[in-house]
Amino acid sequence: MKMTVDREVTLRMARAAQLRIEPDQVDYMMNSINDILDFCALVGDLDCAGTPDFSWKMKKLPDRRPDIAHDWSDRDEFKSSAPAIDGDFFRVPKINAEE
Amino acid sequence: MEIHELTAKETAKAIKDKKFSAVEAVRSSMARISKYDGVVNALITVLEEDALRRAGEIDALIARGEDPGPLAGVPYIVKDNFCTRGVRTTCSSHILENWKPTYNASPVNYMNAAGAILMAKSNLDEFAMGSSTENSIIGPTKNPRDLGRVPGGSSGGSAAAVASGYVPLALGTDTGGSVRQPAAFCGIQGIKPSYGEVSRYGIIAYCSALDQVSPLARSVEDLALAMEILARPDPNDTTCDGYARPKFSDATAMKDLKGCRIGVFAGFEASEMDSDLYGALTRAGDICREAGAVIEPIDLPIAVKYGVATYYVTALADASSKLGCYDGIRYGTHIEGATLADMYANTRTSSFSEEVRRRIILGACLLTEGFYQNYYGPALKVRTKMAEEFEDVFSKYDAYLLPTTPSLPYPLGTKETDPNRMYLGDVFTVPISLGGLPGLSLSMGFNSANLPLSVQIVGSRYGDSKVLGIAAALERLIGRPTVCDPRKLGEVA
Numbered sequence: 076m077k078m079t080v081d082r083e084v085t086l087r088m089a090r091a092a093q094l095r096i097e098p099d100q101v102d103y104m105m106n107s108i109n110d111i112l113d114f115c116a117l118v119g120d121l122d123c124a125g126t127p128d129f130s131w132k133m134k135k136l137p138d139r140r141p142d143i144a145h146d147w148s149d150r151d152e153f154k155s156s157a158p159a160i161d162g163d164f165f166r167v168p169k170i171n172a173e174e
Numbered sequence: 175m176e177i178h179e180l181t182a183k184e185t186a187k188a189i190k191d192k193k194f195s196a197v198e199a200v201r202s203s204m205a206r207i208s209k210y211d212g213v214v215n216a217l218i219t220v221l222e223e224d225a226l227r228r229a230g231e232i233d234a235l236i237a238r239g240e241d242p243g244p245l246a247g248v249p250y251i252v253k254d255n256f257c258t259r260g261v262r263t264t265c266s267s268h269i270l271e272n273w274k275p276t277y278n279a280s281p282v283n284y285m286n287a288a289g290a291i292l293m294a295k296s297n298l299d300e301f302a303m304g305s306s307t308e309n310s311i312i313g314p315t316k317n318p319r320d321l322g323r324v325p326g327g328s329s330g331g332s333a334a335a336v337a338s339g340y341v342p343l344a345l346g347t348d349t350g351g352s353v354r355q356p357a358a359f360c361g362i363q364g365i366k367p368s369y370g371e372v373s374r375y376g377i378i379a380y381c382s383a384l385d386q387v388s389p390l391a392r393s394v395e396d397l398a399l400a401m402e403i404l405a406r407p408d409p410n411d412t413t414c415d416g417y418a419r420p421k422f423s424d425a426t427a428m429k430d431l432k433g434c435r436i437g438v439f440a441g442f443e444a445s446e447m448d449s450d451l452y453g454a455l456t457r458a459g460d461i462c463r464e465a466g467a468v469i470e471p472i473d474l475p476i477a478v479k480y481g482v483a484t485y486y487v488t489a490l491a492d493a494s495s496k497l498g499c500y501d502g503i504r505y506g507t508h509i510e511g512a513t514l515a516d517m518y519a520n521t522r523t524s525s526f527s528e529e530v531r532r533r534i535i536l537g538a539c540l541l542t543e544g545f546y547q548n549y550y551g552p553a554l555k556v557r558t559k560m561a562e563e564f565e566d567v568f569s570k571y572d573a574y575l576l577p578t579t580p581s582l583p584y585p586l587g588t589k590e591t592d593p594n595r596m597y598l599g600d601v602f603t604v605p606i607s608l609g610g611l612p613g614l615s616l617s618m619g620f621n622s623a624n625l626p627l628s629v630q631i632v633g634s635r636y637g638d639s640k641v642l643g644i645a646a647a648l649e650r651l652i653g654r655p656t657v658c659d660p661r662k663l664g665e666v667a
Binding site: 076077078080084085088089091092093094095096104107108111112114115116117118119120121123126127128129131133134135136137138139140149152153156157158159165166167168169170171 | 276370407416482486487498502503504506512517526536544545551552553554558559561636
């Protein structure tokens, strides 16, 4: 069944994706999403009654890594790629500005 | 023949035979890059110093009588979505523009262990989302066969680098055609292996359900050699199959196509695509027949009608989820905000391009109640139907031919305002990705305007050897692609 998004849904989806849409861009984004939704609704046209969901088949399952603790000796290297570090932690802003 | 004109296999042999050194091979590569990349813009990062140091080590090994591996001293390039330890890995995005990974992607480790030398990291559409390599923080890459045109994408930098003779071999990633289409547009060879053949560990994901590491080269033999090095089980990637791979190079010894049954795709009107590309498909079928194959027309009604829509539903939902990890906290760009939510939104909105943001928002939408039931769920079932259609074809045929693209490389800056039309450029590549099948884009020479022609050879899942064998037999009859000095058509090179 073909579906569309309105301005409110477009903005809600952007918030869910941690993105902001400038007020003068909402209609543009909404329309381009609706164009693609309109085209992609085709997937509902094929009769797939009784058809299972797709899943990949493998010839042989890969070997698992040994279930042992790693020595993360490169911890400092990981930390060095973070924008801001506070001791052993990634620094994050307050959840609420008032806190 | 000059060093930059040799294939990877020829280069490694010459270095091992001490006809020239690995240092000379790297210097030759650097000379091409210095001469042409100011115009072609295929590369984001060039690693001259590291490459020369590594070349010295390779030469020292050879001098001591040791074997550095099947790609001894061969310069290669990877798309800038492969993690490289200590080397900037941008994905052509502001969100990763200064990020240096702490580890190598498995395919990079495999290539290095085989003696290959990483020369540079190549341009791509941001996060591999695109088909023209124009949507990048460093600007567009130009097609070396005609500098006024796009090289295809998203692995356009890797394809342009191989066609321009920077290196004989490069790696890209192919999700819905991102190696096959640029190979076709730049007049070289490129194979997307079967899903599960090559590890994706350390590859920055666009759509893990479809992404495949894929080599580009100027000969099918080099593609087979690369496959031999890249395709192996990897405990770091659970989607990488654990089976023992065949020796892919053996397949390219195929002298003729006697006994092969090959389908030629006929499920479209000739008027729906470029007439020269249609002619190339017909010609490829004729050559296969002359080489002894049985040729019959085939149709793929489900794949062609539903492929693109199914692909976008699958890929965008996956992308939305994968790109959720860029939060500005652990690595990558960080833009301050008063609250955590503001910081996320500031960082992500400013650092992703409009195309990437549109795909993320749409993908988020496809995974919500209602949209999931009407789009994502049906797409999963259509994929099963498509896989059944492919299985039926491969119960009768060894392989089939179809176009790689419906159009020739188009002029830079062509703004397709209708996203549906833009995405339809992938109509012949995405079904192959959805089926997890191997697809090889083979150069078929040039049209009267000197633009590259191509055909796609598709095999059954894990039938990569057969595809390489048929491609090698065809290449011997057609001739393999040569290096070009980048130029604008109409100008003297």
